[in-house]
Amino acid sequence: MTIDPLNLSQALIKCPSVTPDTGEALDVLQDILSEMGFRCKQVSFSAADTPDVNNLYAKFGHSSPNFCFAGHTDVVPVGDLEAWTVDPFGAEIKKGMLCGRGASDMKTAIACFVAAVSRFIDTRDNNFKGSISLLITGDEEGPAINGTKKLLEWITEEGDVLDACLVGEPTNPNELGDMIKIGRRGSLNGYLTVSGTQGHTAYPHLADNPIHLIVKMLETITSKELDQGTDHFQASTIQVSTIDVDNPATNVIPAKARATFNVRFNDLHKATDIERWLREQFDMVTNQTDSSYDLITKVSGEAFFSPPGQLSAVLSGAVTEVIGRTPDLSTSGGTSDARFIKDYCPVAEFGMVGATMHKIDESVKLVDLETLTAIYTTTLKNYFGVN
Numbered sequence: 001m002t003i004d005p006l007n008l009s010q011a012l013i014k015c016p017s018v019t020p021d022t023g024e025a026l027d028v029l030q031d032i033l034s035e036m037g038f039r040c041k042q043v044s045f046s047a048a049d050t051p052d053v054n055n056l057y058a059k060f061g062h063s064s065p066n067f068c069f070a071g072h073t074d075v076v077p078v079g080d081l082e083a084w085t086v087d088p089f090g091a092e093i094k095k096g097m098l099c100g101r102g103a104s105d106m107k108t109a110i111a112c113f114v115a116a117v118s119r120f121i122d123t124r125d126n127n128f129k130g131s132i133s134l135l136i137t138g139d140e141e142g143p144a145i146n147g148t149k150k151l152l153e154w155i156t157e158e159g160d161v162l163d164a165c166l167v168g169e170p171t172n173p174n175e176l177g178d179m180i181k182i183g184r185r186g187s188l189n190g191y192l193t194v195s196g197t198q199g200h201t202a203y204p205h206l207a208d209n210p211i212h213l214i215v216k217m218l219e220t221i222t223s224k225e226l227d228q229g230t231d232h233f234q235a236s237t238i239q240v241s242t243i244d245v246d247n248p249a250t251n252v253i254p255a256k257a258r259a260t261f262n263v264r265f266n267d268l269h270k271a272t273d274i275e276r277w278l279r280e281q282f283d284m285v286t287n288q289t290d291s292s293y294d295l296i297t298k299v300s301g302e303a304f305f306s307p308p309g310q311l312s313a314v315l316s317g318a319v320t321e322v323i324g325r326t327p328d329l330s331t332s333g334g335t336s337d338a339r340f341i342k343d344y345c346p347v348a349e350f351g352m353v354g355a356t357m358h359k360i361d362e363s364v365k366l367v368d369l370e371t372l373t374a375i376y377t378t379t380l381k382n383y384f385g386v387n
Contacts, residue, residue: 001036003118005369006098008032008111010091012073013100019074020051020146022138026073029110029136033058036118038134043154045146053139053146057155060117061131065163067383068133069113069376070148070341072140075102076358083360097363105357108364109168109372110136116376120386128386133162140337144300148337152344162345164311166379167338170354171330176368176375177319181349182312183232183305183331184339188263188271190278191296192217194286198255210257211245213291218243218259220281226265226274232305233266233331266331267303301339305331311346311383318378319350323371350375 008028015023030040038058046052059066078088078101086092088101098108117132135155139147155162172178194214199207218240226236240261247254263274275297286293306312308329319327327350341347352372356362380386 001118002122003032003111003115005108005112005115005373006366008114009098009103009108009369012107012111013091013098013102014089015073016089017073017075017102017138018077019141020053020139022054022073025107026054026056026136026138029056029073029114029134030058032114033134036060036121043151045150047145050143050145053137053142055138055147055151056136057133057151058136059131059133059160060121063129063131064161066131066133066161067380068135068162068165068345069168070135070165070337071106071110071113071168072137072147072337073102073107073110074138074141075105075107076141079360085361093366094363096366098366098369099361099363101362103356103362103364104170104352104354105362106168106170106351108369109170109351112369112372113166113168113376115373116380119373119377120380128384130384132380135165137337144337149340152340156344162341164383165341165345165347166311166315167336167341167347167349168351169336169338169349170352170357171333171349172351172353174353174355176353176371177323177325177327179330180312180315180319180327181331181333181336181338182308182329183267184301184303184333184335185233185236185264185266185331186269186271186303187300187335188265188274189298189300190261190263191298192259192261192282193294194257195292195294196253196255196257199253201251201253204253207253208289208291209253210291211254213285213289214243214257214259217282217285217293218261220285221261221278224281227268230266230268233303236263236265236269238263265303267305269303271297271299271302301335304339304342306342306347309346312348314382315348315350315379318375318382321378322374
């Protein structure tokens with residue numbers, strides 16, 4: 001059977017699947033994949049203080065190598081509904097664009113890969129040996145606790161092995177074929193609380209203003225260069241996202257000040273090294289005072305790099321073969337579930353144009369659906385050596 005990427009994209013977008021709710025998206029995929037000959041299993045995971053999440057693992061074939069496609073059907077909330085010019089879950093076509101939440105990130109990429117597999121299965125010769133699998137989660141846009149990470153562990157416990165993985169995240173900044181991701185920066189969130197002594201602003205000598213101190217502490221880490229980048233990564237950065245004191249009065253020095261910041265770091269660092277450095281910098285400031293601070297850090301993922309190899313070469317070659325462009329191999333952008341997959345097999349990311357992801361009126365070009373399907377089909381043929 002041959003799958004139309006547009007029809008499947010619309011069917012998936014019409015499933016309201018705001019994280020962690022998968023709606024009926026996984027059922028839509030399972031029905032189609034089962035009809036194509038895939039063995040499908042939906043697996044649910046749970047953990048304390050996190051919502052239960054449904055995930056799907058589907059596999060065609062029994063032998064190695066196992067070429068896996070990873071993606072997610074969960075989407076971010078629509079935001080201001082009144083600002084949308086279309087129904088976020090209507091999958092409407094408007095001026096040559098397919099519109100809806102998840103159009104860019106990343107239901108269309110899933111549909112294009114399924115369509116590519118259907119074409120590959122229909123046209124493969126008898127020499128095809130290997131397996132094709134899909135690892136689809138409903139927890140990528142959420143805490144990412146009960147999704148890909150646990151599904152990979154489950155797959156391993158079931159005795160399955162992934163040999164290569166293509167993640168369908170929207171990697172292209174402007175045009176299809178711009179960029180393949182072969183790594184990602186690490187991400188550490190810092191939650192800083194500085195304690196002082198509350199008092200009257202007219203009598204500062206009787207108080208200890210935590211705002212002044214927290215500003216000095218933040219200036220200390222943001223004014224210093226962590227590194228100058230590497231051959232494959234840009235320089236690490238620190239950005240303060242908020243400073244809060246919850247103080248409605250103009251004549252009161254507050255007792256506490258809080259700040260949140262994010263560190264995006266390259267593979268010159270580990271998260272533990274970043275945290276140690278942060279505490280050293282903060283200690284140098286606070287040791288000169290009687291004030292105290294508390295720092296909590298949460299790591300979304302370590303920096304990782306998948307050296308260019310067979311997977312990235314086959315994928316890049318497919319892009320060039322289909323559209324005549326040579327994509328950049330990049331490590332820019334935020335985190336993705338590739339940070340979990342890289343522990344199991346070589347991984348690369350390539351999907352739709354990401355210019356409208358998470359935005360109002362999220363959309364992709366209709367023509368890109370067929371182009372991405374052709375790129376994925378060519379990738380499969382070249383990876384398995386099938387004419």
